[in-house]
Amino acid sequence: MNNTHSIIGYYSTPFGELWNKSLDDLILEAFEGVLKVTALEKEDIDAVFLGNMLGGVVDDLLLLSAHVAELTGLHIPIYRIEAACASGGLAFQSADEYLASHPESTVLVLGAEKMTDVGAREITQALAAAASADEQSVGLTFPGVYGLLAQIYLHKYGYTEEHLASISVKNHAHGVLNEKAHFRRYVTIDNVLESPYVAYPLKVLDSSPISDGAAALILTNKNTLVKTHASAMILASEIATDTISIAKRKNLNSLEATRIAAEKAFDTAHVERKDVQLMEVHDCFSIAEILALEDLGFWKKGQGGARAREMSTSRDSGSSLIVNTSGGLKAAGHPVGGTGIKQIGELYLQLTGQAGERQVKTASVGLAHNVGGSGGVAVVSILGV
């Protein structure tokens, strides 16, 4: 029995405003795409894990497992996982758990979201369902939640909006190289600072967009498949949870779920922070990437603003740790159920030397960090080659 779980293939649709694609179109494209790149047949798949947040909310589509069954003609176990913006990461984590008790198995993990069929106000309200009822009732949408986190952070550690803006500048520069990205253009600090406020101190260009898209991975513990495919090992995938209400948290300059999931993941993976050369972190807003690097244990608490301003995790920095080579949620786009899968997929491509023009130099360990809501759920996964 092979106790190693490996990723042997990845496919993503473009992320963006895909007016001519339905949720089912996106699911089918990702499903067929990942089978094609791995040269597998659908009959090779033992189970499917589907991450999706807004089925039933922005449209009238629930029981998405049966959508997958219909689109593929399969009758196998199919699970729809919902954990808000961590739905994709949690689908991956669940698939990894599945392999632990199913030797000689192959699982397809898919994340998909169709967000642009409704207007800005409606999608903002839909996303706010991942906040507590009390906080929703006073109008605290997600830009508002992260705006509060940003205000606290800037005030406590004496940083400015420029420090936040650096995150977007870096991630947009990375996204230019990603052919599937929602946005492929450079932005400057001034562009960010001059963009309209969404929720003080966060502006449009501090914020990830509303995107459509789907992404899929094939995971296996079959030696025969690992040998015949470019593969990355899953060293760990861990979830932690926290209160739905930010008012119930002990402090607001840290996401406790990220901290706990990271500790568990590093324990499981038997690697150190210094071994990680590549990360995809959950930059739904610029402040979120700064908090992530601190909470994951890479930057000391309060140092993040300065490190961000130095562009210390840019691919051009010469640093030993590069963050969000995909462009992050900010530039690659954020089809919420798809994001967690895209993060893992980006690591897989980079670690196996398949990242094309955005390929970084040798990297052997990567970490993905996916957050639901304001940190009610966090999933941290570590891959290695």
Next chain:
Amino acid sequence: MNNTHSIIGYYSTPFGELWNKSLDDLILEAFEGVLKVTALEKEDIDAVFLGNMLGGVVDDLLLLSAHVAELTGLHIPIYRIEAACASGGLAFQSADEYLASHPESTVLVLGAEKMTDVGAREITQALAAAASADEQSVGLTFPGVYGLLAQIYLHKYGYTEEHLASISVKNHAHGVLNEKAHFRRYVTIDNVLESPYVAYPLKVLDSSPISDGAAALILTNKNTLVKTHASAMILASEIATDTISIAKRKNLNSLEATRIAAEKAFDTAHVERKDVQLMEVHDCFSIAEILALEDLGFWKKGQGGARAREMSTSRDSGSSLIVNTSGGLKAAGHPVGGTGIKQIGELYLQLTGQAGERQVKTASVGLAHNVGGSGGVAVVSILGV
């Protein structure tokens, strides 16, 4: 390592129109209730699986994992599973999978639904999200889907509405004995036949109600806990899937997902149909129980109408197989995420001699059958003592 997974406790809120309870109230009552009956502390729980269909749809509540985290103060893995009306059954199946790779672990499985905060039209539309977009768009709600299945069945095998009505008469009689049931009153064949049509040939009294409620189970593979609690073994829990659209099915006098899940479950459990003395099946409409008994392999195809009319699975029949001692979805109520957990819970109470005034004579093997939508997902679980 103990490879046996056991249920060691069950708690359910009342099912019904619980105007004074929110979704969070129901979740908390079930969570605390099952800890109390098992004399466990929340710190004894390693993971939570929560079945819920309509979070985000009839209210603005997603990321329910973080609701559980907030209500309990836990940071452990919590998974929200959505598979329409099979959400509870699939949460149970997922928890059973989890135990397979987590020795010495204890898991809390919870199903909850709050349905009565919106009107009849809105809840009917919300439930229709478990039908295909095409079928929804022509107005095919779930009473309509099951009405079609009933018409085909009656026509093909020469049965009448009286045959269907017998299912409701039996399940209402069983429900009278269930102190948690939504309805505790007898109905007669004439009552059913005289009730208003919902979707020909199904009438109000052929249909399960819209209910609020929550139920929870504790599952463990720890010998120490099994020894100190009344326990039932999980012999199998299997899921199968099928098309979301009924128009894409090969035939409509059978639910293929039920057939496949049942075959897998009997293979895994190493028991025969004749060994099963007790079942909880998914009688969302009277026709569904007839199809279930046939598709699960207990009645020959086409004989179900006659067997139903004979009341052959009534607790008073002296039969070796009694079905829906809880009252089924019809009388016990159908808070959709809660139903799959209540089914398993009823079997657990009966198999361990804790069913009070509705206790049946000795039963050692029970089967639960939970369906999502019109059979897009089916979960079949077998318990034994």
